[in-house]
Amino acid sequence: MRWFLCVLCCLSQLLWAVPLTPPQEAVYTQLTTELRCLVCQNENLADSGAPMAADLRRYIRIHLAKGESGAMVRSALRQRYGDTIDFRPSFNGHTLVLWVGPGVVLLLVLWVAYRRGRYD
Amino acid sequence: MRSARMVVWLPLLCMVVLMIGLAWGLSRNPRAVPSTFIGQPLPEVAVLDLTDHRMRAQDWPHGVWLLHVMASWCEVCQHEHAFWMHHQNVPMVALDYKESPQTIQAWLKQYGNPYQRILVDPLGDVAIEWGVYGTPETFLIDRHHIVRARWVGEMTTKRWQAEVLPLLQRWQQEA
Numbered sequence: 001m002r003w004f005l006c007v008l009c010c011l012s013q014l015l016w017a018v019p020l021t022p023p024q025e026a027v028y029t030q031l032t033t034e035l036r037c038l039v040c041q042n043e044n045l046a047d048s049g050a051p052m053a054a055d056l057r058r059y060i061r062i063h064l065a066k067g068e069s070g071a072m073v074r075s076a077l078r079q080r081y082g083d084t085i086d087f088r089p090s091f092n093g094h095t096l097v098l099w100v101g102p103g104v105v106l107l108l109v110l111w112v113a114y115r116r117g118r119y120d
Numbered sequence: 121m122r123s124a125r126m127v128v129w130l131p132l133l134c135m136v137v138l139m140i141g142l143a144w145g146l147s148r149n150p151r152a153v154p155s156t157f158i159g160q161p162l163p164e165v166a167v168l169d170l171t172d173h174r175m176r177a178q179d180w181p182h183g184v185w186l187l188h189v190m191a192s193w194c195e196v197c198q199h200e201h202a203f204w205m206h207h208q209n210v211p212m213v214a215l216d217y218k219e220s221p222q223t224i225q226a227w228l229k230q231y232g233n234p235y236q237r238i239l240v241d242p243l244g245d246v247a248i249e250w251g252v253y254g255t256p257e258t259f260l261i262d263r264h265h266i267v268r269a270r271w272v273g274e275m276t277t278k279r280w281q282a283e284v285l286p287l288l289q290r291w292q293q294e295a
Contacts, residue, residue, distance in 0.1 A: 038153060038253035051218070052253060055244045080163075080251040082156045116127075 018061040027070040031060050035077065036085050044087060155259070155270035156251055162187075162259075162267060165249045170221055170238045180265060181211035181236055184291045187259040188235070189247060191217040192227035194255040196274045203275055204234040210288060214238045217247055217255050260284065262291045 020028055029046070035056070037048035045053045045060075056077070063073045077085050089095045157163075167175050188204070190197040194217070204212065214235040216224045221240045228238070241247055250259075253272075260269040269287050271279065 041151060052244075055248060059245075059248050079156060080248065081253065082153060082251075084153045112130075 018058070018065045020061065020065055024064045028060060028064055031070055031073060032057055034087055035060075035074070036087050038081060038085065041084075152272050153253065155267060157259075157267040158269065159266065161265045162250050162261075165246055167215075167239050167241065167246045170225060170240060175239065177265065179237075180261075181213065183211065183263050184288060185211040185213060185236075185261055187213050187215060187261055189215045189217055189250075189252050189255055189257040189259075191219050191255050192224055193219060197256045200256055200274050201231055201234075203277065203280075205232050207280065208234050211236045215246060215250075215252075216240050217252070218242060218244045258284075260287055260291065262294065 032046035033044050035045045037043045037045050037050055037053040037056070039050040039052045040048055045056050060073055063076070064070070074086070083089050083095060089098060091099055169175060173179070192198070212235050216238055218241065220242060224238060224240070239246070256274065258271045258275055259267055262268050268291050271283065275284070
């Protein structure tokens with residue numbers, strides 16, 4: 001019995017090493033679905049089986065449990081891994097072409113089409 | 121009329137631009153994530169070396185040095201090890217990623233130790249603080265503890281000569 005309890009304790013320690021409140025748990029779920037695993041770059045942290053993703057999940061758990069907000073944890077990770085870690089890239093100098101580029105190309109095409117239309 | 125004739129060349133121009141863009145894109149490694157610490161020091165964290173000494177700023181090598189994130193279980197690192205054994209002209213510090221100090225100690229005893237100091241990171245926490253996402257990674261750090269470059273993946277003679285040496289010389293010359 002004592003042995004069994006010991007194993008149970010160890011298991012529960014492994015599974016629930018860092019307990020979170022329900023709102024924190026929600027933030028945790030959101031963060032791990034929106035952040036990229038840098039090892040298998042098409043997967044998010046929640047789905048990835050890579051050991052590195054498990055480490056990052058643990059990192060997020062520990063910091064949320066300390067009382068940090070989701071935004072704080074996200075910006076801390078972005079500071080360490082850059083924009084790449086975010087599946088939804090932030091709007092800044094580096095990502096300007098990404099966000100504005102398609103619109104500019106579309107406008108250009110429309111403009112050319114309009115000009116051609118007038119010639120014909 | 122003139123501009124109508126010019127327009128004929130537009131598709132060709134677009135094609136050339138597109139091809140140059142694609143050629144550039146194909147020659148890059150999209151998986152290599154640039155370090156966010158280039159131009160700044162690595163964040164200070166509690167990290168121990170093999171002798172259980174907690175590292176402080178004055179413990180880092182003087183002058184330009186390399187921080188090598190590695191592990192004895194990492195196959196690329198094993199393969200790379202011979203290279204480092206032959207390139208000991210610059211101080212190197214290892215960050216032993218996710219393994220026990222005993223394991224790396226035994227491994228280095230067997231295969232040789234090119235490192236001035238070995239830092240241990242059994243859980244991979246330090247690696248996260250420093251923006252590491254795999255092994256091996258090599259950081260070039262200048263005399264003021266500023267990160268100047270980072271290489272992800274295996275270090276080869278070709279890479280060393282083309283990318284590392286020029287930067288190494290540049291930052292060694294800088295006062």
